[in-house]
Amino acid sequence: MHASPLPTYFTASAMPEKNFSYEGNIIKSAEWDRDFIEASLNAIPDIFYVVDTDGDFQWWNDKLPQRTGYTDEEIGTMNALEFFTGDDRETIESSIETVLQTGEAITEAEITTKEQHTISHEFRGVRQTDAEGVPTSIIGIARDISTRKHREDELKALNTRFDLALSQTDTGIWELDIASGTVRWDTTSERLFGYDPGEFPGTYVGVGSRVSESDAEPSAETADTAGSEPKYRPEYGDRIPAEDIDRVSEQLEHAIKTGEQYQADFRVQPPDEPQRWIQARGVVEYDHDGQPDRVLGVQTDITAQKERERELERTKQTLEQKNERLNQFAATVSHDLRNPLEIAQGYLDVARETGEEDAFDTLERSLDRMESMIDELLALARTETIDPETEPVRVADIVTMAWETTQTGAAEMACELPASLTVVAEQSLLKNVFENLFRNAVEHNESPVTVTVGELDGGGFYIEDTGSGLPETDDQSVFAQGFTTNDSGTGFGLAITRNLIEAHGWTITATASAAGGARFEIRTDGS
Known part of the structure; x- marks a missing residue:
């Protein structure tokens, strides 16, 4: 069935005579014959082959024709390289050279069958030499690894999809080895905490420590309860606010003690970056003795969620x-x-x-x-x-227009605003604010009254008068709907003013002026 008989190094005559016992019978090695060796080689599930130094086939078991679809007669006329195409042919050619030079080699390549199908195999070859040490042939085994390759491809695809899903959600992977305190982070986790790739120390001790309470000075609060129970304390330098650290430590320790899922939301302040929120989740795994062995987890940037x-x-x-x-x-x-x-x-x-x-x-x-x-x-x-349509406007110009359109009688106005002072506002609404406050000063005081408009330190402006002042009540009560001290007033002017101010994102407060009158301060920085 094969192109040539077994090489002499497989025949009984080539083996030294040796007696051995099998089930009480004395058997001589010479009794091992060619048929027995062939049957043994045909019984293995792998392709067994012998090629000369040029790659021409000398002997093969029946797995080679079964797997490739070629007949024994066809294989007898073929070179080993003819079973491969493209890069795989170059791989096998290089492997043959390696075996002849070094004595052995292991490589992977795809066999191309007679029907032009490809099957992944792992090839292991060893060199045979003559008495002078000159290479004479290569003995090899080819193992079908297509199932393994398929699983590897599936795993690779799964990992690719998993990595893609994690990257889309800004999620990193971490693992804590409990015994050694070693933590492994992926590059996404490093980025979430503001580390450059490879900068994270890689150990839990590098960014925190698993310490015993007895190792630290007990505080007054813990002096009565201090013990030797270990606690994980992820002190990531100054990257987690102090008020979050204790909570994260307690949640991780609780998970290790109870086996419950670890979960914690905390803030991270990377260097030279805005503060972000991280949500960490993890599960505890156990060793064969049922002891906590490690914690596997993910951590996700939830800053946008927190903002929502x-x-x-x-x-x-x-x-x-x-x-x-x-x-x-x-x-x-x-x-x-x-x-x-x-x-x-x-x-x-x-x-x-x-x-x-x-x-x-x-x-x-x-x-x-x-x-x-x-x-x-x-x-x-x-x-x-209301949703103001804002633009930069000069406040002094608005003050002048508002005073001209308000019935002020004998009242006088002093504008102490710098001509350059501008705010981002809707001009008509800001004019309405000044009109309401000017009218409030005139209608609630006897003439003559002086109204002054000036600039506030830190951003904003004020309107104050020399009148009788505000009633003795809560400063914010004057902005309530219907609040008035004038029988002819409606009590809505200041409520409208407050709404217009807040629509711009500003704040307004009422207080007494230096002259004892009313003073309204509008802060445009929102404070």
């Missing part, structure tokens, strides 16, 4: 504030409008019965007050949802 949570909280607070103001608005409409309406209805009856001019005058004043209140209520409602 903060934004949702801010939105919630804003909605709650607007809801509160809406309730105030409804109460004001119900109460404050009802009063002048009742007055108007009463004097309407009087006017009908008596025709007195004073009754008509009172009725007209009540209707005018209702009209003013309705206008300002609508203005207040609009400021709840």
Whole structure:
């Protein structure tokens, strides 16, 4: 079935005669014959072959024709390189040279079958020499590793998809060896903590330590409970705020003690980078004795998630504030409008019965007050949802325009703002702010009153007057809807002003001026 008989080094005549015992029978090595050796070589699952120094086949077992589809007659006329194409042919050719030069070699290549299919194999070859040490042939075994290769390819693809998924979510992998305290990080984890690739020390001790409480000075709080129980303390230099370190340490130690999943959210401050939030998760693995062996985990940048949570909280607070103001608005409409309406209805009856001019005058004043209140209520409602279209504007110019359009009577205005002072605002809304505050100063004080506008240190401006000052109440109460000390006032002017200020992201506070009057400070830095 093969091109030639077994080489002489496989025949019984080439073996020294030696007796050995098998199940009580004395057998001589000479009894090992050619058929037995052939049967043995054909029984192995791998291709067994012998080629000369040129790569021509001298002998092979039956696995070679079975696997390649060539007949024994065809194989007898072939060179070993004919079973390979492309780079694989170069690989085998180089391997043959290595065996002849060094005595042995191991390599991998794909056999191409007669039907042009390829099968991955691992080749192990050893050199045979004559009595003078000259190479005469190569004996080799080729093992089918296609299943292993397929699994390796699947694993590689899986790892690629896994790496891609992790990279898309800014997730790094880490492993803690509990016994040695050694931590392994991937490059993503290094980046999350602000380390350059390869800069992370690679050991837990390098960035923290597993210490016993008895190794440190006990504090007053722990003096009674201090023991020798070890604690993991990931002190990443100054990269985790101190208030987060204890919590992270306790959560990791709790996971190791209980076997529960480790989970911790904490802040990281990389050098020269914005602070970020990290979410770490890990599971504890155990050795064959059931002792905690290591912790495997991932850590993800959740900065964007935390920012969304903060934004949702801010939105919630804003909605709650607007809801509160809406309730105030409804109460004001119900109460404050009802009063002048009742007055108007009463004097309407009087006017009908008596025709007195004073009754008509009172009725007209009540209707005018209702009209003013309705206008300002609508203005207040609009400021709840206003979104300013801002641009840089010179504050002094707005002050001048607002004073000219406000009925100020005998009042005087002193603008001490530098001509260069600008803010980013919607011009018409900022003008409305000054108009409301100027009107408030004039209507709530006896003439003559002086109104001064000046610049605040740190960003912003103030408006103050020389009047009688604010009522003795909480400074923020003056901005409540319907709050007024003037019988003819609606109580909405300052509430509207506050809404316009806050729509720009600014803040407004009320206090007393140096002259004892009212002073309103608008800070444009949001503080």
